Amino acid sequence: xSWIIKVxxxxxxxxxxxxxxxxxxxxxxxxxxxxxxxxxxxxxAYNSYASHLHSLGFIIxxxxxxxxxxxxxxxVTGITLFIxxxxxxxxRYAIQTKERNWSASTMPYSGILILLFLLVHLLxxxxxxxxxxxxxxxKTTLSNPLIASFYLLSLSGLTLHAxxxxxxxxxxxxxxxxxxxxxxxxxxxxxxxxxxxxxxLIPLLIVTTxxxxx
Amino acid sequence: xxxxxxxxxxxxxxxxxxKGSFKTYESGPITTAxxxxxxxxxxxxxxxxxxxEPVAFDHDCREGICGMCGSVINGxxxxxxxxxxxxxxxxxxxxxxxxxxxxxxxxxxxxxxKDLIVDRSAFDAIIAEGGYVxxxxxxTPDANAIPIPTFMAEQALDAAECIGCGACVxxxxxxxxxLFVGAKISxxxxxxxxxxxxxxxxxxxxxxxxxxxxxxxxxxKYCEKSCPKGISISNIARLxxxxxxxxxxxxx
Numbered sequence: 001x002s003w004i005i006k007v008x009x010x011x012x013x014x015x016x017x018x019x020x021x022x023x024x025x026x027x028x029x030x031x032x033x034x035x036x037x038x039x040x041x042x043x044x045a046y047n048s049y050a051s052h053l054h055s056l057g058f059i060i061x062x063x064x065x066x067x068x069x070x071x072x073x074x075x076v077t078g079i080t081l082f083i084x085x086x087x088x089x090x091x092r093y094a095i096q097t098k099e100r101n102w103s104a105s106t107m108p109y110s111g112i113l114i115l116l117f118l119l120v121h122l123l124x125x126x127x128x129x130x131x132x133x134x135x136x137x138x139k140t141t142l143s144n145p146l147i148a149s150f151y152l153l154s155l156s157g158l159t160l161h162a163x164x165x166x167x168x169x170x171x172x173x174x175x176x177x178x179x180x181x182x183x184x185x186x187x188x189x190x191x192x193x194x195x196x197x198x199x200x201l202i203p204l205l206i207v208t209t210x211x212x213x214x
Numbered sequence: 215x216x217x218x219x220x221x222x223x224x225x226x227x228x229x230x231x232x233k234g235s236f237k238t239y240e241s242g243p244i245t246t247a248x249x250x251x252x253x254x255x256x257x258x259x260x261x262x263x264x265x266x267e268p269v270a271f272d273h274d275c276r277e278g279i280c281g282m283c284g285s286v287i288n289g290x291x292x293x294x295x296x297x298x299x300x301x302x303x304x305x306x307x308x309x310x311x312x313x314x315x316x317x318x319x320x321x322x323x324x325x326x327x328k329d330l331i332v333d334r335s336a337f338d339a340i341i342a343e344g345g346y347v348x349x350x351x352x353x354t355p356d357a358n359a360i361p362i363p364t365f366m367a368e369q370a371l372d373a374a375e376c377i378g379c380g381a382c383v384x385x386x387x388x389x390x391x392x393l394f395v396g397a398k399i400s401x402x403x404x405x406x407x408x409x410x411x412x413x414x415x416x417x418x419x420x421x422x423x424x425x426x427x428x429x430x431x432x433x434x435k436y437c438e439k440s441c442p443k444g445i446s447i448s449n450i451a452r453l454x455x456x457x458x459x460x461x462x463x464x465x466x
Contacts, residue, residue: 012431
């Protein structure tokens with residue numbers, strides 16, 4: 001058993017953890033997006049989707065616990081890597097190179113933004129006594145311009161995080177092949193933008209149009 | 215021949231434990247045919263004549279093949295030219311009046327010795343853990359006795375181009391040595407001669423790399439951009455595969 005601990009405590013092992021949990025979180029993101037997209041079909045469809053989801057009962061609890069574990073693994077490992085990386089260069093350079101790779105360089109920071117968003121998002125929609133329908137709750141919460149703009153900012157951060165992450169996870173798992181690299185890199189970035197923009201559409205539509213989810 | 219004048223901001227530090235700072239020098243007249251190191255030689259001769267301490271910098275072959283030279287010029291290891299070591303960087307790439315900030319490679323694993331010189335023996339320590347093949351002595355083996363597909367020989371040689379200069383560590387925002395270790399692991403893992411020690415090598419070299427205090431790879435690709443030999447990050451992916459294979463599938 002000790003060999004497993006040794007592997008996952010190594011630098012490459014920690015990258016495997018980030019990549020593997022990143023894959024799972026990507027699938028969660030996709031599932032969440034498909035669920036959210038039901039709102040484009042109107043209030044009734046969205047409320048029906050929400051009540052069907054909640055009627056899953058204990059399955060949803062198990063999935064929630066698994067998801068929480070995944071997030072914790074990704075966050076704790078990510079923070080460990082961040083601290084290790086900071087200490088690997090005690091003296092910073094006076095001049096930073098002009099050719100910045102923004103999505104990659106901001107991974108820890110966009111990650112922290114997403115973590116803050118998660119807390120706000122859960123407080124808004126999960127840890128709340130629901131008195132109205134899900135559609136109304138979403139509508140009233142996101143009608144607050146402060147909350148809506150925080151959602152827009154965080155979801156942009158998510159897009160940035162995923163636009164590096166979707167390709168990076170393949171590289172960390174050793175998946176790099178001249179025939180497929182272009183698809184992984186461009187496809188990863190396109191997927192990130194597509195997912196991010198669709199998520200952003202919901203708070204944006206609530207703020208800009210009265211008829212959405214009405 | 216064109217003559218240019220530059221302002222040089224150079225990191226001066228008398229020893230590993232002392233506190234360093236930038237000092238500004240005027241380069242004086244520099245011909246554009248000079249290499250970057252020759253420009254520093256000119257500066258140093260003037261400093262010696264003035265009774266000042268010359269700028270300490272590493273160099274050896276000055277042909278771009280030994281891996282001794284290297285400083286960070288305006289935020290880029292080995293300067294702005296792609297696939298070029300500092301000794302092969304010529305002054306024609308700079309304009310009259312340019313200001314150049316010259317810093318040593320910065321990494322916890324590379325201790326600063328003096329001015330622009332850093333101790334890169336951490337790389338040697340990684341190689342000593344497994345960056346070799348054990349061969350029994352005896353008669354000269356027949357040429358082509360071991361068949362190697364051309365594309366694999368090519369990939370191995372591309373990886374073997376690494377001169378161990380440390381620019382990848384210097385360029386990496388996390389001061390990670392993954393490109394160096396990836397190149398060294400790759401050039402042996404791709405060849406039949408490297409097979410017997412393949413798993414042991416991957417585990418031992420990564421272990422040493424971690425112990426020495428290098429950072430973790432964030433797949434940010436700065437290493438690939440600054441590598442004077444154009445080592446590809448596909449070697450880092452191969453290292454990730456090699457480590458996975460060794461960690462989960464080997465008997466080691």
